[in-house]
Every structure is written in structure tokens, then in C-alpha cells.
Amino acid sequence: MNEASTIEPAETDEVDEAAFVARIEAFHEGRCRRRGDVDSDGDSSDHPDGTDPDGVAAARRYQTALADAGLAGLSYPSKYGGAGLTQRHQEIFTRTAAIWHRPDGPLSISHGMCLPMLNQYGTHDQKMAHMADAISGRIVWCQMFSEPGAGSDVAGLSTRAVRDGDEWILDGQKVWTSGAHYCDFGLVVARTDPTMPKHQGLSMFIVDLRNPGVEVRPLVQISGARGFNEVFFDEVRIPATNLLGEVNQGWNLAVSMLMFERVSIGAGGGAFNAKRNPDLIQLAQDLERSKEPVVRQALADLYIREEIKDYVAQRIRSAVAAGRVPGPEGSIAKLTGALVARRTRDAAMAILGTAGQAFGDGPAAERARRWSEFCISAAGVSIAGGTDEVQRNIIGERVLGLPKEPDPHRGAAWQDVPRN
Numbered sequence: 001m002n003e004a005s006t007i008e009p010a011e012t013d014e015v016d017e018a019a020f021v022a023r024i025e026a027f028h029e030g031r032c033r034r035r036g037d038v039d040s041d042g043d044s045s046d047h048p049d050g051t052d053p054d055g056v057a058a059a060r061r062y063q064t065a066l067a068d069a070g071l072a073g074l075s076y077p078s079k080y081g082g083a084g085l086t087q088r089h090q091e092i093f094t095r096t097a098a099i100w101h102r103p104d105g106p107l108s109i110s111h112g113m114c115l116p117m118l119n120q121y122g123t124h125d126q127k128m129a130h131m132a133d134a135i136s137g138r139i140v141w142c143q144m145f146s147e148p149g150a151g152s153d154v155a156g157l158s159t160r161a162v163r164d165g166d167e168w169i170l171d172g173q174k175v176w177t178s179g180a181h182y183c184d185f186g187l188v189v190a191r192t193d194p195t196m197p198k199h200q201g202l203s204m205f206i207v208d209l210r211n212p213g214v215e216v217r218p219l220v221q222i223s224g225a226r227g228f229n230e231v232f233f234d235e236v237r238i239p240a241t242n243l244l245g246e247v248n249q250g251w252n253l254a255v256s257m258l259m260f261e262r263v264s265i266g267a268g269g270g271a272f273n274a275k276r277n278p279d280l281i282q283l284a285q286d287l288e289r290s291k292e293p294v295v296r297q298a299l300a301d302l303y304i305r306e307e308i309k310d311y312v313a314q315r316i317r318s319a320v321a322a323g324r325v326p327g328p329e330g331s332i333a334k335l336t337g338a339l340v341a342r343r344t345r346d347a348a349m350a351i352l353g354t355a356g357q358a359f360g361d362g363p364a365a366e367r368a369r370r371w372s373e374f375c376i377s378a379a380g381v382s383i384a385g386g387t388d389e390v391q392r393n394i395i396g397e398r399v400l401g402l403p404k405e406p407d408p409h410r411g412a413a414w415q416d417v418p419r420n
């Protein structure tokens with residue numbers, strides 16, 4: 001049985017906010033561009049999907065430097081490679097660092113979802129083995145839930161893990177795995193008891209993606225990017241010590257992880273969630289469109305929505321700081337983040353005009369290309385981490401108290417439920 005772990009208190013509760021802000025600013029000044037500033041290539045965007053190998057290398061370098069400066073893994077205990085500070089420090093960091101283009105988009109799942117899971121559910125040995133390298137970006141993690149036959153209904157997944165002595169043998173397929181092509185480890189949910197109802201026979205495992213039985217095949221997106229993958233497991237042997245949490249308790253862990261994901265997308269400080277209004281204002285000024293009433297109205301509307309998003313995010317981060325696992329408010333944050341992404345897309349396209357769809361060479365065209373890539377991927381925010389419809393179902397059931405969706409197979413063994 002896994003030794004259950006608790007979240008340890010931070011080693012210091014003292015916050016000298018001004019000094020801490022100054023440390024964060026000193027670290028970023030000269031290392032990262034401020035939002036709204038445009039570099040010599042006309043690049044004003046982030047690289048959130050890890051498509052570009054240089055972008056992944058830059059993310060790792062940034063994170064390692066951050067860890068060396070004592071500014072990474074702020075609220076994690078120092079014995080596990082964290083800074084041993086508080087959630088309040090994390091809150092200050094998120095707010096202060098938001099004004100820079102930080103190249104850490106490719107680490108957003110590793111840091112926003114996998115690390116919190118290791119911290120919350122890992123045994124002491126698992127934390128000792130993995131957390132420091134993940135915090136410093138030397139080792140990067142991905143999240144492996146979705147399958148060809150299980151997306152919104154992720155509890156119906158088919159990847160199997162069968163116990164064999166001191167090991168588990170993993171067989172099956174995942175899909176849409178963001179970043180698997182550059183990640184070292186993954187958190188995989190697999191079915192460990194098909195005779196139980198679908199939510200009950202699942203377990204979560206730490207899987208080394210360098211295992212020869214793991215095959216990662218990149219998927220090409222509409223934008224030409226290769227941000228996510230199909231991952232195949234063929235008799236992958238996993239040490240029993242790589243079970244995270246308890247056997248057949250994987251659904252509870254999966255729900256926690258999805259909450260971390262929704263919070264990370266909707267309320268985190270990552271590239272998905274970055275405030276893009278300063279960049280849009282800059283774009284409108286450069287294209288001499290900032291005096292047009294319709295453009296100004298769109299920018300003001302977006303400013304208001306980004307402020308609202310910030311308040312929703314703050315509320316959730318305060319709940320996390322108070323030691324509560326975020327509940328349905330994670331769904332509200334995710335819906336808000338998805339709405340802002342779509343509105344930003346619409347405003348950017350309105351400002352760029354035809355240049356958003358047809359562009360040649362040169363710095364201005366490069367910037368248009370990057371904005372158009374963002375615009376094409378903005379709809380994905382409404383799908384990743386549970387679709388908008390699924391978030392509304394959660395809010396309907398858990399906040400408004402509406403009846404659950406009918407399920408004719410409720411309580412039946414997973415193996416007896418018809419599937420595609």
C-alpha cells in the first residue's frame with residue numbers, strides 16, 4: 001500500500017512583498033521581453049504548444065535558471081527541490097511575472113498539473129525521486145488521459161494495466177497527449193479492474209516515456225504545429241512503486257488532476273492564460289488602427305474581461321492558498337479563460353484584417369503569422385481539460401443542483417458496457 005502523503009506546511013510564512021517583487025523583477029529584466037514590446041522579428045506571441053524544439057530548450061533553460069535563483073517551485077518543500085516558501089509567494093510571483101513573455105509554455109502541464117499531483121499524492125520516495133528535476137525543468141512531464149474512445153467520458157478509458165509480480169504491464173493507446181514528444185515522464189490513467197464500474201477500476205501510474213515499449217507519434221494540427229501526439233503502450237513494464245495513490249483509486253486522482261488543469265488553464269499564469277491585451281494594443285497602434293472606435297471598443301471589452309478573469313483566478317488561488325482543492329469554480333475559471341481566448345482571437349483578426357490570413361515575408365508578416373497561429377489554436381482552449389459543454393454540465397450539477405445526466409449503465413461492470 002502506498003504511504004499516503006500530506007501537503008507539508010511551508011518553511012516560512014513571512015512575506016517581504018517589496019523585496020520579493022524586486023527579486024522577481026531583477027530575474028526577468030533583460031532575460032525576458034515585457035508584454036507589449038515587440039522584438040526585432042516582430043514577434044509578440046508565446047510558444048504555448050512546444051512545437052518548436054528551440055522553444056522547448058528555451059523553456060528548460062529559463063526554468064533551470066529560475067530554480068538556480070530560488071524562484072521555482074515556490075511553495076514546495078526545499079527537501080523536494082522547492083523554494084520552501086508559501087502560496088502567497090506564488091501568488092505574488094504569478095502577478096508580478098505576468099508582465100513578461102516567459103518562455104515556459106512547454107512546461108505548463110508539467111508544472112500546472114503533474115507537479116501538484118506528485119506533491120499531493122506522491123510517497124516520500126516518489127517525491128524524492130521526481131520533484132526536484134521536474135521543478136528545475138530538467139525532466140518534463142505530460143498528462144495521459146484521453147483515448148480515441150474516451151475524451152469527455154474519460155472514465156470509460158480502455159488502456160489496461162495488469163499486475164505481474166513487482167510490476168504492472170501496460171497496454172493501450174492515448175491520444176492528444178500534449179508535449180509527449182519532448183517529455184520524459186507521463187502520468188497515465190489505466191484500467192486495473194474491468195469487473196468494477198467504470199469510475200472504480202482505474203489507477204494512476206508514473207510512466208517513463210523512454211521505455212522501449214512506448215511509441216510517441218506526433219499529430220499535425222490545422223496550424224501546421226505539432227503540439228500533441230498519439231502514444232502507444234506495448235507491454236510496458238512499470239515498477240509497482242510507480243503507482244501513484246492507491247490501486248483502483250485513479251478516478252479520484254484524475255478528478256484532482258483535471259481540477260489542477262482547469263485552474264492552470266483558467267487561472268494559472270501560463271502562456272495559454274497570458275494577458276494578450278497589451279500586445280493587441282501594440283498591434284493596433286503599429287497598424288494605425290488604435291483610433292478607430294470599433295477597435296477601441298473591442299480592446300476595452302477585452303480589458304474588462306481579462307480583469308474579470310483575474311478576479312476569478314484570484315478567488316481560486318486564494319482557495320488553494322487556504323489549503324482547499326478547487327471545486328466547480330475551476331470550471332468557471334476554465335470557461336472564462338476559453339471565452340477570453342475566443343474574444344482575443346476575434347479582436348486580433350479584426351485588427352489584422354486580411355493580413356491575418358494572407359501574409360508574405362518580413363517582420364510584419366512574421367507577426368501576422370504568429371497571431372494567426374494563436375487565432376487558429378484559440379478554439380482549443382474550449383476543448384482541452386474538458387470541453388465548455390462538460391464544464392457547464394459540472395456547474396449545472398454541482399453548483400445549480402440540476403439532476404445528473406441519465407446513464408443507463410450506471411453501476412454496471414466496465415467490461416459489460418457496450419463501447420465503440
Ligand SMILES: Cc1cc2nc3c(=O)[nH]c(=O)nc-3n(C[C@H](O)[C@H](O)[C@H](O)COP(=O)(O)OP(=O)(O)OC[C@H]3O[C@@H](n4cnc5c(N)ncnc54)[C@H](O)[C@@H]3O)c2cc1C
Nearest residue numbers: 143144145146151152176177178380383384385386387389
Ligand atoms: C489543445 C489541447 C490539448 C490537449 N492536451 C491533452 C493532454 O495533454 N492529455 C490528454 O489526455 N488529453 C488532452 N487533450 C484532449 C482533451 O482532453 C479532449 O479533447 C477533451 O476532453 C474532449 O474529448 P474528445 O476530443 O474525445 O471529444 P468528445 O468527448 O468526443 O466530445 C465531442 C463533442 O461532444 C460534446 N460532448 C461530449 N459529451 C458531452 C456531454 N456529456 N454533454 C454535452 N456535450 C458533450 C463535447 O463538448 C464536444 O463538443 C487536449 C485537447 C486539446 C484541444
